[in-house]
Amino acid sequence: MAYNNDYEIEISDDSEATTATTTDVESSSFRDKPAILISKKKNQLIQVKKMLECRANKYFAHCSICKSNFSISNGGVYLINRHIEFANHKRFAEIQAKKNSRSICDFIPPSSALTKLTAAELSLVYHGVRHGYSYISQSCTVDLLKKIFNESEIGQNISCGKTKARELSVNVLAPFFTSKIIQQIAQSSFYSLSFDGSNKGTIKMFPL
Template sequence: SQATCVVCNQQFSIHYRGKADIDNHMKTQKHEKNMKSYNVNQQLITDTIKPSKEKDEICSAEAVLVVHGVKHGHSYVAQQCLTNVSKTIFSSSTVANHLSCGRTKSTSIALNVLAPYFTRCLLDDLKQSLYYSLHFDASNKGNTKEYPFCVQFLSSSGVKKGIVDLIDDADESANGIFANVRQLIMDNDQDFNGLTALGADNTNVNVDENHSVYSLFKEESPDILKGIKVLVN
Protein backbone atom coordinates (compact mmCIF):
# COMPACT_ATOMS: atom_id res chain seq x y z
CA SER A 1 0.00 0.00 0.00
CA GLN A 2 1.14 3.53 -0.81
CA ALA A 3 0.45 6.86 0.87
CA THR A 4 0.92 10.26 -0.72
CA CYS A 5 2.26 13.28 1.13
CA VAL A 6 0.69 16.40 -0.36
CA VAL A 7 3.30 18.64 1.25
CA CYS A 8 6.28 16.75 -0.21
CA ASN A 9 4.47 15.61 -3.36
CA GLN A 10 5.86 12.15 -2.71
CA GLN A 11 4.58 8.60 -2.33
CA PHE A 12 5.89 6.20 0.30
CA SER A 13 5.06 2.67 1.42
CA ILE A 14 2.88 1.98 4.46
CA HIS A 15 2.57 -1.72 3.68
CA TYR A 16 4.48 -3.07 6.68
CA ARG A 17 4.06 -0.61 9.57
CA GLY A 18 1.04 1.48 8.61
CA LYS A 19 0.72 4.59 10.80
CA ALA A 20 4.30 4.20 12.03
CA ASP A 21 5.53 4.71 8.46
CA ILE A 22 3.49 7.92 8.24
CA ASP A 23 4.90 9.16 11.57
CA ASN A 24 8.45 8.44 10.39
CA HIS A 25 7.90 10.37 7.19
CA MET A 26 6.54 13.36 9.12
CA LYS A 27 9.73 13.42 11.20
CA THR A 28 12.05 13.59 8.20
CA GLN A 29 14.00 16.79 7.61
CA LYS A 30 12.55 17.15 4.10
CA HIS A 31 8.95 17.02 5.35
CA GLU A 32 9.56 19.49 8.18
CA LYS A 33 11.22 21.93 5.77
CA ASN A 34 8.38 21.62 3.25
CA MET A 35 5.78 22.12 5.97
CA LYS A 36 7.16 25.59 6.76
CA SER A 37 6.69 26.85 3.20
CA TYR A 38 3.41 24.93 2.85
CA ASN A 39 1.87 26.68 5.86
CA VAL A 40 2.99 30.08 4.57
CA ASN A 41 1.54 29.42 1.10
CA GLN A 42 -1.76 28.19 2.55
CA GLN A 43 -2.03 31.35 4.65
CA LEU A 44 -1.27 33.56 1.63
CA ILE A 45 -3.97 31.82 -0.42
CA THR A 46 -6.50 32.18 2.40
CA ASP A 47 -5.71 35.86 2.93
CA THR A 48 -5.57 36.77 -0.77
CA ILE A 49 -8.52 34.87 -2.24
CA LYS A 50 -11.67 35.82 -0.38
CA PRO A 51 -15.27 35.14 -1.41
CA SER A 52 -16.96 38.16 -2.96
CA LYS A 53 -20.67 38.35 -3.68
CA GLU A 54 -20.10 41.26 -6.06
CA LYS A 55 -17.52 39.34 -8.11
CA ASP A 56 -19.85 36.34 -8.28
CA GLU A 57 -22.65 38.57 -9.58
CA ILE A 58 -20.35 40.07 -12.22
CA CYS A 59 -19.24 36.61 -13.37
CA SER A 60 -22.86 35.45 -13.52
CA ALA A 61 -23.87 38.49 -15.56
CA GLU A 62 -21.03 37.93 -18.04
CA ALA A 63 -21.96 34.26 -18.40
CA VAL A 64 -25.61 35.17 -19.06
CA LEU A 65 -24.57 37.68 -21.74
CA VAL A 66 -22.45 35.05 -23.49
CA VAL A 67 -25.23 32.43 -23.31
CA HIS A 68 -27.64 34.96 -24.81
CA GLY A 69 -25.22 35.77 -27.63
CA VAL A 70 -24.49 32.14 -28.46
CA LYS A 71 -28.17 31.18 -28.35
CA HIS A 72 -29.10 33.86 -30.88
CA GLY A 73 -26.00 33.44 -33.05
CA HIS A 74 -24.49 36.84 -32.27
CA SER A 75 -20.84 37.47 -33.10
CA TYR A 76 -18.32 38.16 -30.36
CA VAL A 77 -17.81 41.63 -31.83
CA ALA A 78 -21.50 42.29 -31.15
CA GLN A 79 -20.93 40.93 -27.65
CA GLN A 80 -18.41 43.70 -27.02
CA CYS A 81 -20.92 46.26 -28.30
CA LEU A 82 -23.66 44.88 -26.03
CA THR A 83 -21.36 45.12 -23.01
CA ASN A 84 -20.60 48.77 -23.74
CA VAL A 85 -24.29 49.58 -24.24
CA SER A 86 -25.19 47.84 -20.96
CA LYS A 87 -22.64 49.95 -19.10
CA THR A 88 -24.16 53.12 -20.54
CA ILE A 89 -27.80 52.20 -19.92
CA PHE A 90 -27.24 50.80 -16.42
CA SER A 91 -24.58 53.28 -15.33
CA SER A 92 -25.85 53.25 -11.74
CA SER A 93 -25.29 49.48 -11.46
CA THR A 94 -22.02 48.35 -9.90
CA VAL A 95 -22.28 45.02 -11.71
CA ALA A 96 -22.83 46.63 -15.12
CA ASN A 97 -19.93 49.06 -14.63
CA HIS A 98 -17.55 46.19 -13.95
CA LEU A 99 -18.51 44.08 -16.98
CA SER A 100 -15.50 43.33 -19.16
CA CYS A 101 -17.01 40.82 -21.54
CA GLY A 102 -15.38 41.69 -24.88
CA ARG A 103 -14.58 39.50 -27.85
CA THR A 104 -11.61 37.63 -26.35
CA LYS A 105 -13.19 37.00 -22.95
CA SER A 106 -16.55 36.02 -24.48
CA THR A 107 -14.80 33.47 -26.68
CA SER A 108 -12.96 32.03 -23.69
CA ILE A 109 -16.13 31.80 -21.58
CA ALA A 110 -18.05 30.11 -24.40
CA LEU A 111 -15.34 27.57 -25.28
CA ASN A 112 -13.80 26.82 -21.90
CA VAL A 113 -16.70 27.23 -19.46
CA LEU A 114 -20.12 27.01 -21.07
CA ALA A 115 -19.41 24.44 -23.80
CA PRO A 116 -17.97 21.79 -21.43
CA TYR A 117 -20.77 22.41 -18.92
CA PHE A 118 -23.66 22.10 -21.37
CA THR A 119 -22.01 19.14 -23.12
CA ARG A 120 -21.71 17.36 -19.78
CA CYS A 121 -25.38 18.12 -19.01
CA LEU A 122 -26.34 16.67 -22.40
CA LEU A 123 -24.29 13.52 -21.84
CA ASP A 124 -25.68 13.07 -18.32
CA ASP A 125 -29.21 13.21 -19.74
CA LEU A 126 -28.18 10.80 -22.49
CA LYS A 127 -27.06 8.24 -19.91
CA GLN A 128 -30.62 8.20 -18.55
CA SER A 129 -31.94 7.23 -21.99
CA LEU A 130 -31.77 3.67 -23.26
CA TYR A 131 -31.44 4.53 -26.95
CA TYR A 132 -30.05 7.33 -29.07
CA SER A 133 -29.16 8.19 -32.65
CA LEU A 134 -25.88 9.70 -33.83
CA HIS A 135 -25.55 12.19 -36.68
CA PHE A 136 -22.39 13.50 -38.32
CA ASP A 137 -21.22 15.46 -41.32
CA ALA A 138 -17.90 16.63 -42.75
CA SER A 139 -17.18 20.28 -43.40
CA ASN A 140 -14.13 22.25 -44.47
CA LYS A 141 -12.81 25.10 -42.35
CA GLY A 142 -9.82 26.53 -44.15
CA ASN A 143 -7.46 23.61 -44.69
CA THR A 144 -9.01 21.59 -41.86
CA LYS A 145 -11.63 18.86 -42.21
CA GLU A 146 -14.05 18.96 -39.28
CA TYR A 147 -16.63 16.41 -38.16
CA PRO A 148 -19.35 17.63 -35.78
CA PHE A 149 -21.07 14.73 -34.01
CA CYS A 150 -24.63 15.24 -32.80
CA VAL A 151 -26.86 12.98 -30.70
CA GLN A 152 -30.64 12.84 -30.54
CA PHE A 153 -32.59 10.98 -27.87
CA LEU A 154 -35.81 10.98 -25.88
CA SER A 155 -35.49 12.40 -22.36
CA SER A 156 -38.04 12.91 -19.60
CA SER A 157 -38.62 16.46 -20.90
CA GLY A 158 -38.98 15.46 -24.57
CA VAL A 159 -36.69 15.02 -27.58
CA LYS A 160 -33.21 16.38 -27.02
CA LYS A 161 -30.39 16.93 -29.47
CA GLY A 162 -26.99 18.55 -29.34
CA ILE A 163 -23.39 18.41 -30.47
CA VAL A 164 -21.17 16.30 -28.23
CA ASP A 165 -17.84 16.78 -30.03
CA LEU A 166 -16.10 18.39 -32.99
CA ILE A 167 -13.24 16.31 -34.36
CA ASP A 168 -10.51 17.45 -36.76
CA ASP A 169 -9.43 14.63 -39.06
CA ALA A 170 -8.29 14.64 -42.68
CA ASP A 171 -9.19 10.94 -43.04
CA GLU A 172 -12.52 10.77 -44.90
CA SER A 173 -12.48 7.00 -45.35
CA ALA A 174 -15.19 4.77 -43.91
CA ASN A 175 -12.68 3.13 -41.58
CA GLY A 176 -11.42 6.49 -40.32
CA ILE A 177 -14.89 7.88 -39.62
CA PHE A 178 -15.99 4.61 -38.02
CA ALA A 179 -12.94 4.66 -35.72
CA ASN A 180 -13.70 8.24 -34.68
CA VAL A 181 -17.35 7.47 -33.93
CA ARG A 182 -16.44 4.38 -31.96
CA GLN A 183 -13.83 6.26 -29.95
CA LEU A 184 -16.30 9.07 -29.31
CA ILE A 185 -18.81 6.63 -27.82
CA MET A 186 -16.15 5.02 -25.63
CA ASP A 187 -14.63 8.32 -24.44
CA ASN A 188 -18.03 9.54 -23.26
CA ASP A 189 -18.93 6.26 -21.50
CA GLN A 190 -21.99 5.68 -23.64
CA ASP A 191 -23.57 2.30 -24.30
CA PHE A 192 -22.68 1.13 -27.80
CA ASN A 193 -25.72 -1.15 -27.85
CA GLY A 194 -27.95 1.87 -27.29
CA LEU A 195 -27.05 3.34 -30.70
CA THR A 196 -30.11 2.72 -32.88
CA ALA A 197 -29.51 4.89 -35.96
CA LEU A 198 -26.84 6.75 -37.91
CA GLY A 199 -27.64 9.97 -39.71
CA ALA A 200 -25.33 11.20 -42.47
CA ASP A 201 -25.24 12.46 -46.04
CA ASN A 202 -26.30 9.94 -48.67
CA THR A 203 -22.77 9.20 -49.95
CA ASN A 204 -21.04 5.88 -50.58
CA VAL A 205 -18.54 6.36 -47.76
CA ASN A 206 -21.40 6.81 -45.28
CA VAL A 207 -24.20 4.48 -46.34
CA ASP A 208 -22.95 2.10 -49.06
CA GLU A 209 -24.11 -1.47 -48.47
CA ASN A 210 -20.72 -3.08 -49.19
CA HIS A 211 -18.21 -0.94 -47.32
CA SER A 212 -19.20 2.22 -45.46
CA VAL A 213 -19.55 3.67 -41.99
CA TYR A 214 -23.05 2.20 -41.87
CA SER A 215 -21.95 -1.29 -42.97
CA LEU A 216 -19.15 -1.33 -40.38
CA PHE A 217 -21.63 -0.50 -37.63
CA LYS A 218 -24.06 -3.03 -39.08
CA GLU A 219 -21.49 -5.77 -38.49
CA GLU A 220 -21.44 -5.01 -34.75
CA SER A 221 -25.07 -3.96 -34.35
CA PRO A 222 -27.28 -5.73 -36.94
CA ASP A 223 -30.43 -3.79 -35.97
CA ILE A 224 -28.98 -0.32 -36.49
CA LEU A 225 -31.05 1.91 -38.81
CA LYS A 226 -29.87 4.09 -41.66
CA GLY A 227 -30.74 7.77 -41.37
CA ILE A 228 -30.41 10.41 -44.08
CA LYS A 229 -31.35 13.72 -42.50
CA VAL A 230 -28.35 15.30 -40.82
CA LEU A 231 -28.98 17.39 -37.70
CA VAL A 232 -25.56 19.02 -37.82
CA ASN A 233 -26.12 20.76 -41.16
Protein backbone atom coordinates (compact mmCIF):
# COMPACT_ATOMS: atom_id res chain seq x y z
CA MET A 1 0.00 0.00 0.00
CA ALA A 2 1.20 3.57 -0.70
CA TYR A 3 0.02 7.11 -0.05
CA ASN A 4 -1.08 9.23 -2.98
CA ASN A 5 0.33 12.78 -2.57
CA ASP A 6 -2.76 14.50 -3.95
CA TYR A 7 -5.46 12.82 -1.92
CA GLU A 8 -3.56 11.25 0.99
CA ILE A 9 -5.44 7.97 0.81
CA GLU A 10 -3.91 4.54 0.66
CA ILE A 11 -4.06 2.87 -2.77
CA SER A 12 -3.19 -0.80 -3.34
CA ASP A 13 -0.29 -1.51 -5.71
CA ASP A 14 -2.19 -4.37 -7.33
CA SER A 15 -5.54 -2.60 -7.55
CA GLU A 16 -7.01 -2.02 -10.98
CA ALA A 17 -5.19 0.41 -13.26
CA THR A 18 -8.33 2.47 -13.72
CA THR A 19 -8.07 3.72 -10.14
CA ALA A 20 -4.58 5.18 -10.64
CA THR A 21 -5.58 6.60 -14.03
CA THR A 22 -8.62 8.30 -12.56
CA THR A 23 -6.47 9.75 -9.77
CA ASP A 24 -3.92 11.16 -12.26
CA VAL A 25 -6.64 12.72 -14.40
CA GLU A 26 -8.35 14.31 -11.42
CA SER A 27 -4.99 15.57 -10.10
CA SER A 28 -4.32 17.31 -13.42
CA SER A 29 -7.80 18.80 -13.56
CA PHE A 30 -7.48 19.87 -9.92
CA ARG A 31 -4.54 22.15 -10.77
CA ASP A 32 -6.43 23.68 -13.71
CA LYS A 33 -9.62 24.53 -11.80
CA PRO A 34 -10.52 28.14 -10.93
CA ALA A 35 -10.03 29.28 -7.35
CA ILE A 36 -13.61 28.59 -6.29
CA LEU A 37 -13.41 24.98 -7.48
CA ILE A 38 -10.00 24.52 -5.86
CA SER A 39 -11.55 25.54 -2.53
CA LYS A 40 -14.25 22.95 -3.06
CA LYS A 41 -11.60 20.33 -3.80
CA LYS A 42 -9.77 21.17 -0.59
CA ASN A 43 -12.96 20.55 1.38
CA GLN A 44 -13.29 17.20 -0.35
CA LEU A 45 -9.70 16.30 0.55
CA ILE A 46 -10.50 16.88 4.21
CA GLN A 47 -13.31 14.35 3.90
CA VAL A 48 -11.06 11.90 2.04
CA LYS A 49 -8.57 11.94 4.92
CA LYS A 50 -11.29 10.47 7.14
CA MET A 51 -11.36 7.35 4.96
CA LEU A 52 -9.09 4.48 6.01
CA GLU A 53 -8.04 1.25 4.39
CA CYS A 54 -10.38 -1.65 5.02
CA ARG A 55 -8.21 -4.38 6.54
CA ALA A 56 -10.57 -7.14 5.44
CA ASN A 57 -10.54 -6.18 1.74
CA LYS A 58 -7.93 -4.02 0.00
CA TYR A 59 -10.48 -2.91 -2.62
CA PHE A 60 -12.69 -1.38 0.08
CA ALA A 61 -12.38 1.79 2.14
CA HIS A 62 -13.51 2.23 5.73
CA CYS A 63 -15.36 5.41 6.74
CA SER A 64 -14.45 6.53 10.26
CA ILE A 65 -17.55 8.75 10.43
CA CYS A 66 -20.36 6.27 9.79
CA LYS A 67 -18.27 3.14 10.56
CA SER A 68 -19.03 1.43 7.26
CA ASN A 69 -17.02 -0.21 4.44
CA PHE A 70 -17.62 0.48 0.74
CA SER A 71 -15.96 -0.50 -2.52
CA ILE A 72 -13.51 1.83 -4.29
CA SER A 73 -12.17 -0.72 -6.78
CA ASN A 74 -13.63 0.85 -9.95
CA GLY A 75 -14.09 4.50 -9.01
CA GLY A 76 -11.44 5.50 -6.48
CA VAL A 77 -11.94 9.04 -5.25
CA TYR A 78 -15.21 9.37 -7.16
CA LEU A 79 -16.76 6.62 -5.04
CA ILE A 80 -15.42 8.24 -1.89
CA ASN A 81 -17.02 11.56 -2.82
CA ARG A 82 -20.27 9.78 -3.64
CA HIS A 83 -20.23 8.08 -0.25
CA ILE A 84 -19.76 11.47 1.43
CA GLU A 85 -22.97 12.71 -0.21
CA PHE A 86 -25.08 9.84 1.15
CA ALA A 87 -27.75 10.88 3.67
CA ASN A 88 -26.60 8.30 6.22
CA HIS A 89 -23.02 9.62 6.15
CA LYS A 90 -24.19 13.24 6.50
CA ARG A 91 -26.37 12.31 9.46
CA PHE A 92 -23.46 10.69 11.32
CA ALA A 93 -21.19 13.63 10.40
CA GLU A 94 -23.66 16.07 11.99
CA ILE A 95 -23.85 13.95 15.14
CA GLN A 96 -20.06 13.85 15.44
CA ALA A 97 -19.79 17.61 14.84
CA LYS A 98 -22.22 18.27 17.70
CA LYS A 99 -20.20 16.03 20.02
CA ASN A 100 -16.94 17.77 19.12
CA SER A 101 -18.34 21.29 19.60
CA ARG A 102 -18.45 22.24 23.29
CA SER A 103 -19.88 25.25 25.03
CA ILE A 104 -17.55 27.59 26.90
CA CYS A 105 -19.48 26.70 30.05
CA ASP A 106 -18.10 23.16 29.78
CA PHE A 107 -14.62 24.49 30.51
CA ILE A 108 -15.70 26.31 33.69
CA PRO A 109 -15.69 23.96 36.69
CA PRO A 110 -18.95 24.04 38.66
CA SER A 111 -18.90 25.68 42.06
CA SER A 112 -18.68 23.19 44.87
CA ALA A 113 -20.81 23.38 48.00
CA LEU A 114 -17.77 24.51 49.99
CA THR A 115 -17.07 27.33 47.52
CA LYS A 116 -20.65 28.56 47.74
CA LEU A 117 -20.57 28.38 51.53
CA THR A 118 -17.32 30.37 51.66
CA ALA A 119 -18.76 33.01 49.34
CA ALA A 120 -21.84 33.34 51.56
CA GLU A 121 -19.76 33.81 54.71
CA LEU A 122 -17.47 36.39 53.10
CA SER A 123 -20.47 38.30 51.75
CA LEU A 124 -22.02 38.37 55.21
CA VAL A 125 -18.81 39.67 56.81
CA TYR A 126 -18.32 42.29 54.08
CA HIS A 127 -21.88 43.53 54.59
CA GLY A 128 -21.33 43.82 58.34
CA VAL A 129 -18.04 45.71 58.00
CA ARG A 130 -19.44 48.09 55.40
CA HIS A 131 -22.36 49.07 57.62
CA GLY A 132 -20.34 49.16 60.84
CA TYR A 133 -21.93 46.15 62.55
CA SER A 134 -20.07 44.59 65.45
CA TYR A 135 -18.74 41.03 65.30
CA ILE A 136 -21.10 40.10 68.14
CA SER A 137 -24.13 41.15 66.08
CA GLN A 138 -22.67 39.10 63.22
CA SER A 139 -22.88 35.97 65.35
CA CYS A 140 -26.48 36.75 66.25
CA THR A 141 -27.36 37.28 62.58
CA VAL A 142 -25.97 33.85 61.68
CA ASP A 143 -28.16 32.17 64.30
CA LEU A 144 -31.17 33.96 62.83
CA LEU A 145 -30.29 32.90 59.28
CA LYS A 146 -30.11 29.25 60.34
CA LYS A 147 -33.71 29.46 61.54
CA ILE A 148 -35.02 31.41 58.55
CA PHE A 149 -33.32 29.27 55.90
CA ASN A 150 -33.64 25.93 57.65
CA GLU A 151 -34.19 24.08 54.36
CA SER A 152 -31.12 25.57 52.68
CA GLU A 153 -27.87 23.62 52.71
CA ILE A 154 -25.85 26.82 52.94
CA GLY A 155 -28.16 28.25 55.60
CA GLN A 156 -27.69 25.19 57.79
CA ASN A 157 -23.91 24.92 57.37
CA ILE A 158 -22.96 28.60 57.59
CA SER A 159 -20.90 29.38 60.68
CA CYS A 160 -19.62 32.88 61.18
CA GLY A 161 -19.36 33.84 64.83
CA LYS A 162 -17.46 36.86 66.13
CA THR A 163 -14.05 35.14 66.08
CA LYS A 164 -14.38 33.80 62.54
CA ALA A 165 -15.92 37.06 61.30
CA ARG A 166 -12.92 39.00 62.60
CA GLU A 167 -10.45 36.59 60.98
CA LEU A 168 -12.20 36.84 57.62
CA SER A 169 -12.31 40.61 57.87
CA VAL A 170 -8.68 41.12 58.93
CA ASN A 171 -6.89 38.31 57.05
CA VAL A 172 -9.00 37.93 53.89
CA LEU A 173 -11.07 40.99 53.00
CA ALA A 174 -8.65 43.66 54.25
CA PRO A 175 -5.59 42.42 52.28
CA PHE A 176 -7.71 41.95 49.16
CA PHE A 177 -9.19 45.46 49.14
CA THR A 178 -5.87 46.99 50.18
CA SER A 179 -4.15 45.47 47.14
CA LYS A 180 -6.95 46.71 44.90
CA ILE A 181 -6.60 50.27 46.20
CA ILE A 182 -2.81 50.18 45.76
CA GLN A 183 -3.22 49.03 42.15
CA GLN A 184 -5.65 51.87 41.42
CA ILE A 185 -3.35 54.45 43.04
CA ALA A 186 -0.36 53.17 41.03
CA GLN A 187 -2.30 53.71 37.80
CA SER A 188 -3.30 57.31 38.67
CA SER A 189 -1.11 60.42 38.44
CA PHE A 190 -3.10 62.38 41.04
CA TYR A 191 -5.37 61.16 43.80
CA SER A 192 -6.88 62.18 47.13
CA LEU A 193 -7.91 60.09 50.11
CA SER A 194 -10.97 60.59 52.29
CA PHE A 195 -12.60 58.40 54.89
CA ASP A 196 -15.61 58.48 57.13
CA GLY A 197 -15.95 57.78 60.80
CA SER A 198 -18.53 55.72 62.63
CA ASN A 199 -20.14 56.02 66.02
CA LYS A 200 -19.77 53.27 68.59
CA GLY A 201 -21.80 54.38 71.55
CA THR A 202 -20.39 57.73 72.58
CA ILE A 203 -17.06 57.11 70.83
CA LYS A 204 -16.24 58.32 67.34
CA MET A 205 -14.30 55.66 65.41
CA PHE A 206 -12.00 56.33 62.45
CA PRO A 207 -10.20 53.70 60.35
CA LEU A 208 -6.39 53.59 60.41
